[in-house]
Amino acid sequence: MRQTAGPLEFVNGLTNNPIHTIYSTLNSTLPSGVTTVLSASSSGICLWNFGGSEQRPFMVLEAGNQGACISLAYSPSSDDMVASFRPRIDNSSEMTSSQSLLTAAHALEQGVQGSHVHLKRVGSNFYQKLAVTCANVNDVRLL
Structure with a gap:
């Protein structure tokens, strides 16, 4: 049943930035x-590791400062x-909101130089960077 009165649980993260993607992963190396x-x-x-003695987030630093x-x-x-x-x-x-809308429409057409980073898990809390590819990416951002 959906519960909309409030969160089921609130966990402090490393930043106040909103999360745009979340995945539950399979990790056979953990208890x-x-x-x-x-x-x-x-x-x-x-x-994030939940259910163990230490419930804190770890930044995946192997992605680098992209x-x-x-x-x-x-x-x-x-x-x-x-x-x-x-x-x-x-x-x-x-910018003003009208400028933001014009910029967003233009970004969909043009994009900006960005990157895609391929990572693979190599331990319980570690990833290995396998590849970095430069590409045009969308410049639209959350305000």
């Missing part, structure tokens, strides 16, 4: 009863993930 979750926000990728994370895809069968990044935008030069 029974521990659930692992991957989340992504503009700050990057976080790995910019703002805009997308995350995860394959449970291979424990691989691909994260997409765009350059960070300076918040000191905010």
Whole structure:
């Protein structure tokens, strides 16, 4: 049954940035009863372990400093993930909403130079960077 009065549980993360993607992962290296979750926000990728003695998020640092994370895809069968990044935008030069809409429409056509990072789990809380590919990515961002 859907419960909309409030969250079932609230957990403090590493940033206040909203999470745009979340995956429950399979992690056979952890003890029974521990659930692992991957989340992504503009700050990057976080790995969460729930049900164990230590319930805190870990940043997946192996993704590197590629910019703002805009997308995350995860394959449970291979424990691989691909994260997409765009350059960070300076918040000191905010535009009006009409300018933002025009910029968003233009970004869908043009895009910006970003990257896709391929990572694979190599331990309970560690990933290995397998590849980085430059690509045009969407510049639309959450305000």
